[in-house]
Amino acid sequence: xxxxxxxxxxxxxxxxxxxxxxxxxxxxxxxxxxxxxxxxxxxxxxxxxxxxxxxxxxxxxxxxxxxxxxxxxxxxxxxxxxxxxxxxxxxxxxxxxxxxxxxxxxxxxxxxxxxxxxxxxxxxxxxxxxxxxxxxxxxxxxxxxxxxxxxxxxxxxxxxxxxxxxxxxxxxxxxxxxxxxxxxxxxxxxxxxxxxxxxxxxxxxxxxxxxxxxxxxxxxxxxxxxxxxxxxxxxxxxxxxxxxxxxxxxxxxxxxxxxxxxxxxxxxxxxxxxxxxxxxxxxxxxxxxxxxxxxxxxxxxxxxxxxxxxxxxxxxxxxxxxxxxxxxxxxxxxxxxxxxxxxxxxxxxxxxxxxxxxxxxxxxxxxxxxxxxxxxxxxxxxxx
Amino acid sequence: xxxxxxxxxxxxxxxxxxxxxxxxxxxxxxxxxxxxxxxxxxxxxxxxxxxxxxxxxxxxxxxxxxxxxxxxxxxxxxxxxxxxxxxxxxxxxxxxxxxxxxxxxxxxxxxxxxxxxxxxxxxxxxxxxxxxxxxxxxxxxxxxxxxxxxxxxxxxxxxxxxxxxxxxxxxxxxxxxxxxxxxxxxxxxxxxxxxxxxxxxxxxxxxxxxxxxxxxxxxxxxxxxxxxxxxxxxxxxxxxxxxxxxxxxxxxxxxxxxxxxxxxxxxxxxxxxxxxxxxxxxxxxxxxxxxxxxxxxxxxxxxxxxxxxxxxxxxxxxxxxxxxxxxxxxxxxxxxxxxxxxxxxxxxxx
Numbered sequence: 001x002x003x004x005x006x007x008x009x010x011x012x013x014x015x016x017x018x019x020x021x022x023x024x025x026x027x028x029x030x031x032x033x034x035x036x037x038x039x040x041x042x043x044x045x046x047x048x049x050x051x052x053x054x055x056x057x058x059x060x061x062x063x064x065x066x067x068x069x070x071x072x073x074x075x076x077x078x079x080x081x082x083x084x085x086x087x088x089x090x091x092x093x094x095x096x097x098x099x100x101x102x103x104x105x106x107x108x109x110x111x112x113x114x115x116x117x118x119x120x121x122x123x124x125x126x127x128x129x130x131x132x133x134x135x136x137x138x139x140x141x142x143x144x145x146x147x148x149x150x151x152x153x154x155x156x157x158x159x160x161x162x163x164x165x166x167x168x169x170x171x172x173x174x175x176x177x178x179x180x181x182x183x184x185x186x187x188x189x190x191x192x193x194x195x196x197x198x199x200x201x202x203x204x205x206x207x208x209x210x211x212x213x214x215x216x217x218x219x220x221x222x223x224x225x226x227x228x229x230x231x232x233x234x235x236x237x238x239x240x241x242x243x244x245x246x247x248x249x250x251x252x253x254x255x256x257x258x259x260x261x262x263x264x265x266x267x268x269x270x271x272x273x274x275x276x277x278x279x280x281x282x283x284x285x286x287x288x289x290x291x292x293x294x295x296x297x298x299x300x301x302x303x304x305x306x307x308x309x310x311x312x313x314x315x316x317x318x319x320x321x322x323x324x325x326x327x328x329x330x331x332x333x334x335x336x337x338x339x340x341x342x343x344x345x346x347x348x349x350x351x352x353x354x355x356x357x358x359x360x361x362x363x364x365x366x367x368x369x370x371x372x373x374x375x376x377x378x379x380x381x382x383x384x
Numbered sequence: 385x386x387x388x389x390x391x392x393x394x395x396x397x398x399x400x401x402x403x404x405x406x407x408x409x410x411x412x413x414x415x416x417x418x419x420x421x422x423x424x425x426x427x428x429x430x431x432x433x434x435x436x437x438x439x440x441x442x443x444x445x446x447x448x449x450x451x452x453x454x455x456x457x458x459x460x461x462x463x464x465x466x467x468x469x470x471x472x473x474x475x476x477x478x479x480x481x482x483x484x485x486x487x488x489x490x491x492x493x494x495x496x497x498x499x500x501x502x503x504x505x506x507x508x509x510x511x512x513x514x515x516x517x518x519x520x521x522x523x524x525x526x527x528x529x530x531x532x533x534x535x536x537x538x539x540x541x542x543x544x545x546x547x548x549x550x551x552x553x554x555x556x557x558x559x560x561x562x563x564x565x566x567x568x569x570x571x572x573x574x575x576x577x578x579x580x581x582x583x584x585x586x587x588x589x590x591x592x593x594x595x596x597x598x599x600x601x602x603x604x605x606x607x608x609x610x611x612x613x614x615x616x617x618x619x620x621x622x623x624x625x626x627x628x629x630x631x632x633x634x635x636x637x638x639x640x641x642x643x644x645x646x647x648x649x650x651x652x653x654x655x656x657x658x659x660x661x662x663x664x665x666x667x668x669x670x671x672x673x674x675x676x677x678x679x680x681x682x683x684x685x686x687x688x689x690x691x692x693x694x695x696x697x698x699x700x701x702x703x704x705x706x707x708x709x710x711x712x713x714x715x716x717x718x719x720x721x722x723x724x725x726x727x728x729x730x731x732x733x734x
Binding site for chain 2: 081082083084127135136138164165166167191192195196198199201202203204205206209210211212213215216237238239240241292293296
């Protein structure tokens with residue numbers, strides 16, 4: 001990114017924090033959290049202790065960071081090195097990223113750039129650059145409406161599992177648009193506060209259905225059909241057994257028959273490795289594809305709600321109604337003022353209800369929010 | 385859960401309960417009296433408890449003389465504490481917990497629930513279904529079951545409903561065993577040290593001598609590339625073909641290779657083909673993992689379970705029952721032995 005573009009972006013961010021500091025959500029128990037930020041130009045500054053909301057907001061205006069983060073954990077002394085902070089507990093957090101969903105539309109809107117010869121094309125990253133055969137290839141992942149819609153669907157499934165299976169209340173759960181390609185979910189509850197990494201690992205696996213085994217659903221290759229049948233799940237059972245019965249009901253064409261008989265029939269006609277795929281499909285359909293490293297890492301710092309995402313210029317926004325939330329409208333906080341930029345390349349995109357692009361190597365006059373979006377992604381530079 | 389009076393027979397089975405102290409006080413018994421000849425059987429049983437732990441990893445279910453059984457438990461704790469060996473403390477706690485488990489397995493569900501409550505402070509709720517006898521809060525389940533490695537204990541394979549996990553009677557017994565092991569282990573650590581009577585010194589010396597030398601878990605082992613676990617092989621393959629190695633793959637590679645004696649340099653040199661390679665950053669990260677930077681914590685090789693959560697477990701049959709990739713190289717000779725046995729059997733029957 002050119003110096004001029006970097007300076008402009010920093011200025012846009014500074015203006016936002018100056019004018020809209022009220023939109024930055026000050027986390028509860030601020031003095032027990034670790035803060036960190038990434039300045040424009042690279043690097044990461046961590047292990048900061050911030051005592052008050054005023055101090056936080058002053059820091060944001062002064063530094064105008066590329067990204068700002070606060071720990072989901074609480075510490076005795078958050079300003080000390082990690083080993084000395086004294087972990088007290090932490091919110092339970094989940095991250096759903098559109099990239100991880102591997103949507104078919106990725107091939108239509110993701111780009112790759114060869115770091116050696118500069119060749120750039122739309123599509124999934126090839127093993128080697130077709131022009132120079134080099135393997136050093138950078139990818140540029142994009143999130144379209146379909147990707148963000150699919151991410152939202154994962155959020156809804158996650159919320160349902162947390163409420164139904166884990167008995168978490170709607171009040172304890174807060175959903176945020178991440179500011180770029182997905183959603184974050186925070187659970188603030190005394191019940192879950194002191195769960196260690198192992199427990200958080202198990203929760204991440206549970207909500208995504210990872211590690212489900214045949215025996216959980218009553219299947220066995222060592223017992224007779226008659227003995228196995230009563231062990232199989234029926235519709236209405238709680239947990240993954242119930243979800244499996246639901247999955248089996250809608251599996252194939254025969255949708256009316258008894259779920260146990262149908263499951264047993266599929267089991268007896270399918271090779272073991274293929275039947276495992278039926279279970280994996282259940283997990284995919286009913287589970288939520290969360291990033292396990294985020295949920296399990298109790299020392300991670302998490303993007304601050306209301307702050308701007310350096311890779312998009314969009315804000316991390318609280319979604320009070322996930323169903324009606326539209327990230328490409330509701331998370332656009334930058335002003336409308338027009339600016340001319342040189343766009344290297346970009347797919348068609350839509351912000352604030354307006355559609356832009358596709359553009360390839362051209363100067364374009366764009367509203368500041370759209371120009372910021374492209375510059376943040378490294379796809380545009382301030383026009384000379 | 386309502387207060388229940390426990391009789392001496394129950395205390396003999398479960399001597400770690402706080403009522404044991406009351407029982408001993410009622411007998412107006414003092415440790416100094418244990419050196420008297422009339423208490424030789426108590427001393428003998430206490431010594432036997434520890435020796436059984438060392439030799440069989442399980443204390444026997446002796447209840448012929450209730451008083452001896454109750455009094456010998458705290459004395460055995462004194463012996464183990466006086467021996468001052470950490471691995472003996474762990475082994476003894478485990479062996480006593482195994483003893484309790486074999487009693488509990490035969491108890492009524494109400495007794496199982498009561499003992500669980502006594503050691504955890506959590507009242508399991510009765511379910512009265514064919515498959516499950518109890519349910520316990522999911523948070524309490526997670527605090528305990530995450531230490532078990534078999535897949536049926538994974539939360540995803542449990543029935544989780546409305547904040548509770550369903551458990552069978554024998555599963556609650558297993559959870560209780562773990563809790564008792566920790567309880568006894570903690571008690572051994574917090575036992576106030578006092579001067580052990582001189583008469584017991586020969587016993588303590590004998591226990592120290594009988595206790596096997598522990599395996600040094602932190603010991604550096606030599607592993608040749610042909611004995612690398614499949615997950616590490618996968619990470620190295622990705623590196624060599626210039627593909628992106630996910631975070632946990634990189635973490636595994638660094639921790640594993642450091643554990644088997646490779647240097648930071650050796651590890652950094654593996655990375656240049658990675659698309660986002662930056663030597664300075666890679667070196668910093670490997671040094672951080674090696675405990676040379678930041679908090680100076682040397683990171684351990686992640687467990688197979690953690691790698692599975694992060695989609696970096698490529699388990700094959702050769703992995704057997706290992707729970708950490710470092711165990712892969714260690715378990716191979718055993719496999720070969722099994723294969724040889726099978727081969728011999730085949731020859732003899734042909």
